[in-house]
Amino acid sequence: MLTNLGFGSLVITFALSLYGIFAAIYGERKNLYRFVESARWAMLLTFPMITLVTLCIIGLLVTQHYEVQYVYNVTSQSMPLYLKITALWGGQSGSLVFWAWLMSAFASAVTLRKWNRDRDFLPWVIVVCLVTLAFFLSMIILFENPFQRFWSTSGGQQIVAMFQPAGSQLIIPADGRGLNPLLRHPGMVIHPPMLYLGFVSFVIPFAFGIAALITGRKDDRWIRLTRRWTLVAWMFLSIGLVLGSRWAYDVLGWGGYWAWDPVENAAFMPWLTGTAFLHSVMIQEKRGLFKRWNMILVILTYSLVIFGTFLTRSGVLSSVHAFAQSAIGPMFFAFIGITFLVSLALLIKRWNDLNSEGQMNSLLSRESLFLVNNLLFMGVLAVVFWGTVFPLISELFTGQKVTVSAPFYERSTGPLFAGLLLLMGIAPLSAWGHSTWKTLGKAMWKPGLLSLLVLIAMVISGIRSFGALLGLWLTSFVIFVTLYEFWRGMIARHRRSGENYFTALIRLAARNRRRYGGYVIHLSIVLMAIGIIGIESFQTQTQAKLIPGESLQLAGYTVTYESLAEFDVQDGRNVARAVLNVSKNGKNLGELYPRRDYFYDSQQPMTIPGVRSTIEDDLYVILVNWEEISTNGATFKVFHNPLVNWLWFGGILLIFGSFIAAWPDPEKGLQLESITKSRQSAVSSSISAD
Amino acid sequence: MSQEKFAFHLDKNFTIGTIFLIFFILFVSTTMVFAQNGTPPTDNEVNAIAKDLYCPVCENTPLDVCPTVACAQWRDMIREKLTAGWSKEQISQYFVDQYGDRVLAEPPKRGFNWLVYVLPPIFFLGGCILVYKNLRKFKNQKPGVDSGNMDKNDPYMQEVEEALQLMNRKDQGN
Secondary structure, three states: OHHHHHHHHHHHHHHHHHHHHHHHHHHHHHOOHHHHHHHHHHHHHHHHHHHHHHHHHHHHHHOOOOOEHHHHHHOOOOOOHHHHHHHHHOOHHHHHHHHHHHHHHHHHHHHOOOOHHHOOOHHHHHHHHHHHHHHHHHHHHHOOOOOOEEEEOOOOOEEEEOOOOOOOEEOOOOOOOOOOHHHOOHHHHHHHHHHHHHHHHOHHHHHHHHHHHHHOOOOOHHHHHHHHHHHHHHHHHHHHHHHHHHHHHHHOOOOOOOOOOHHHHHHHHHHHHHHHHHHHHHHHHHHOOOHHHHHHHHHHHHHHHHHHHHHHHOOOOOOHHHHHHOOHHHHHHHHHHHHHHHHHHHHHHOHHHHOOOOOOOOOOOHHHHHHHHHHHHHHHHHHHHHHHHHHHHHHHHHOOOOOOOHHHHHHHHHHHHHHHHHHHHHHHHOOOOOOOHHHHHHHHHHHHHHHHHHHHHHHHOOOOOHHHHHHHHHHHHHHHHHHHHHHHHHHHHHHHHOOOHHHHHHHHHHHOHHHHHHHHHHHHHHHHHHHHHHHHHHOEEEEEEEOOOOEEEEOOEEEEEEEEEEEEEOOOEEEEEEEEEEEEOOEEEEEEOOEEEEEOOOOEEEEEOEEEEOOOEEEEEEEEEEOOOOOOOEEEEEEEEEOOHHHHHHHHHHHHHHHHHHOOOHHHHHHHHHHHHHHHHHHHHHHHHO | OHHHHHHHHHHHHHHHHHHHHHHHHHHHHHHHHHHHHOOOOOHHHHHHHHOOEEOOOOOOOEOOOOOOHHHHHHHHHHHHHHHOOOOHHHHHHHHHHHHOHHHEOOOOOOHHHHHHHHHHHHHHHHHHHHHHHHHHOOOOOOOOOOOOOOOOOOHHHHHHHHHHHHHHHHHHHO
């Protein structure tokens, strides 16, 4: 029942999407607005329809219909209810449905806005959103159907099919295989939705950009309309990346948070172009420059969103041969190619219309510095993109598999990230239009001096790593510049209005949310940078086999092995849990419990570290191995990760900053309305005077 | 006699051979005993080599942190090689010979692999040239000049601006 209902809804939604695409194009071409309106309703309707599909899958997951292949693959009886629900995105087909559901939610939300001034955009925004949605729906229906069931043919053969083959019987397994243990983590419950939200919401600015290209509008209206979408997309993608890092840190048991794995890179690449885009659109808004470049960036971001999904869903990462054999891989590849080429063709067609309205006036103006910022982001993108695809290209052309891993990326991107930090410190102090060394120097010397004092303090404290000194000096510079900007604004407001300092600070940020929200985001990025520099530059580790009572030392900590117990728990796990005592300078700091969980249903182990977290550092202990009876010894790997928690604090602050920057500004809206009204009355009175 | 001679020769050869053999065995066993009696490699020494080698089976996972049974066996292999006196380079080469270049953290700098090192800098250099060309075009203008483009291409706003200009001219005329 649920399978048929779900699959039927999928097919109807696909048909709706196709109808919407054709109705929008036909209505626009023939100037029949009712067709465009009909397409808008079709797009709106996709959301409840895919919601129904999603509910059907959740219903099957929760009610343990193991005859459905997807349910069998990702759930088991022992799994708690919340994991059965979140198993919706735990497998290939479910995650594609989830992607499509979010896409339809965003597309529907867009259709609900007022289109009065931008009616010409509407049909093309519908077309872009629905083409993307229809592509994903076609992948689900044709190749990744989550409603397929197990059947036993009359010949005794077991097959998987949507509809009952003649003479076959349904096979109902007693239990499922269960979700991959690595995915049974709170971080993994929230991480994919955040990442997908980031992915799909970047489709909206792209849709408006394409609409602007098709309609031939040369103004920056599409950018103004999608500014908040872009920021929200960027925020979700950022949260997704931070949560993914936290998940890796907590679950993968290797003491780190980011491995430059292709899957991580797949999500990082659209973030890079998205961040460049967020900065670059400001140049177009303020100065009318870089219209073409903004189009290129939004096209790149969209293509990288689809490319990221392609990388993780096509099997191409394990081998180019697996890609060739997978059903959806070539389809994805073709879709990326076609959308990219069509977008480029549209851009080339409008190339001459997208001339800059002004020109760069100064080498140190904010737009010039933003341009350099974009260059550095593109440099990082080039490294990450090429490093990610090179193993595939190498295998394709030479048959030789190679690995491109962390050392390559760290060496290549380190200087570029340092440059970005420096710009984050200088650019907020430069003015739009024109800046000189003198004006910049005047604004910079105080924070610059303070950051130099921090540098000297770091050298005196014994830090000798050039990379760490440079990185931490730059982060302190950005922090001082940003705080100085808040301070100056607050003082000015206090003097002018007599408000107390706190009120002045709050109102200052509230009056210009975009600017001060941006500064908070800068601060959050800097906090993350401190965490990254801490763990990359100062991480130490040791591994040893201990018997109960024995200790090992690392970074001033003494870790003493006390005992190990192995037991079964009700949710289908066998747990081996060690008890370790931690002390520092003779002071007892408590116990840590690193463990290894073995999941009977999926027959997979999972390493859960024991972690002692402080603002200063993490002591991170992994149970590597143990001997069960003979000597009762166990091997532990211990990491000392200085400053790593700043990475997570930064992530939280980033959400806060994004909310400030994206929050609608009612005062501004009212102001704009009153300006428009006064101008309208001026026009009408002048006309009547004539 | 000849038989005695032969026996002598045989004995002599045998003796010399035996002495060589004994020396050889002594040498080899001494080396082995030395290697075996020397401090056995610690986990940290094993990991120092394993961290630069990547699991030949799993994707992008260094051997020192890879949790699979296969990787544990490969770490044991590194331990055995270290015990046998192999250097880090010899062990790395052994793994490359056995499993190919993919066990290395980065592609070796030769032939086709150069592309991975060369293309990103070329791309970045191209970007630098483009930015430089854009920045070179800047004009010296007085500070505070900000042309702005708020709704410049919006027909409605253009209309408003033109009407306002008309009003200004009228005011000036009066």
